[in-house]
Amino acid sequence: MSGLVLAALALTGCAGSAEPPELPPAGVYEHAPVGENSRAEPIPPGGTAASVTAPLTGAGWFCAQVRANADGRALWCRIGRRDTTGQVAPQTAQFLLDREDRLAWAWFQHTPASEDLAAAAAPALAAIWPEAGAEVRAEIDEFDRDRRERTGTEVPRTAWRDGNADYLLSAVDGLVVTARDASVRRWPFGAEHYATTMSSAVDDLLAGGYDCFYPPQQSCNRVQSNGDFRVSLRGDQIVSAEFGIGSRIESGAQQRPLSENFPNGLTFLTDEVRGPVTERLEECRTSGTGFAGIVAGTVVIIDADRGPATGADHASHFDVQIGAPLTGT
Incomplete structure (x- = not known):
């Protein structure tokens, strides 16, 4: 995970190379099974999972705990909105919690409308880090203004950090959040409950x-x-x-x-x-x-x-x- 953080810290403003950092962070799935559980469950009441997803479910999103292992739990959220052509345009968010119920990593995937990204990320993160919401919204708004003024082929990216996390915002990947005081070394990967090969x-x-x-x-x-x-x-x-x-x-x-x-x-x-x-x-x-x-x-x-x-x-x-x-x- 350190490679992603270092890449984020090296960025300033909307500068960036044509190739954003790889997702997911290197090595997080290169491990043997560690109590993998691929049975999806509703978001449990109370705790970080309920807090971070409540603003999304309140806005009509579907959220679930989709897999877990001995080191952490993975949450997946999604909403489908119809665009001007009548087609469903999905928006998703992903969260990774450590074994102590702390948010370790989150990803709000890129959306064509920056206001949709801000409307998802800001309240979700503010639910557990109250000071983060306003800053996330301000950074996304500034990024969107800068992006509209840019020319050239480079992928716009920007990064910032606060006392809770490192943030990397990309015109390709959306917003990636890496917590500073929590981490999951072995990410859950199970799927055997529901799928074959x-x-x-x-x-x-x-x-x-x-x-x-x-x-x-x-x-x-x-x-x-x-x-x-x-x-x-x-x-x-x-x-x-x-x-x-x-x-x-x-x-x-x-x-x-x-x-x-x-x-x-x-x-x-x-x-x-x-x-x-x-x-x-x-x-x-x-x-x-x-x-x-x-x-x-x-x-x-x-x-x-x-x-x-x-x-x-x-x-x-x-x-x-x-x-x-x-x-x-």
Whole structure:
């Protein structure tokens, strides 16, 4: 983690190289399992997790504790807003807590609108570090003004520090916060509760019409539906999966069965969660509505784009995410 902090301290104003620092910090996932738990849970009441996420959930975000191990806990928050074209534009935030329930690291990912970044980061950090909120908002506002005036190809970046943390703000990565008095050496990476491996899932994806060349490809295209199936991985282990899928309800019946894309079902999921997650997905496809929550200990995000309806008949498209990516990725 020290490499990220040193890079941040070397920056002044909006100066910076064309390549921002890598995320996540080097080496944090290079360890053997240490009590890894990949079962997602609601944010527990009380403590730092509840404090830092309360401003977000109060503004309509979904937040969950997505994994933990002997050294720390990872929180993941997300909100989906519709842009001017009607498409959902997601915004996410990630938090890492140490074993003593202190915030060790946070990442508010880049958003096209700086006010959305400030509206998330400032109140979340102020909930645990009261003096940080106003400074974070002021720095983001100044950064945005400077960025609009800049020319050239360099990636705008700026950095500052206070008594709580080091802050790195980038036009590519958003805001990265590294606490000064807390750290997690071995970051949680578990996903085995809900996901299988990519190598075991490829054959079923091929059977569903996806073009997969794995390894190394992590995105499988499906020409028939102009869609794809994307995963984030740790080694061969699937950590999160995203895909688009359609639905058409006529006379109360589903005309686009799930088997068109997944003839053998959602076999990239474990036996324990496959049934409940499939049931939730089918409920959304029938009703034409979205969902953000935890199903059988698994994060499930379903963004619905429902077309014009005639009576009970309707067609919808869904963007689906199952599982949360590793912190810092």
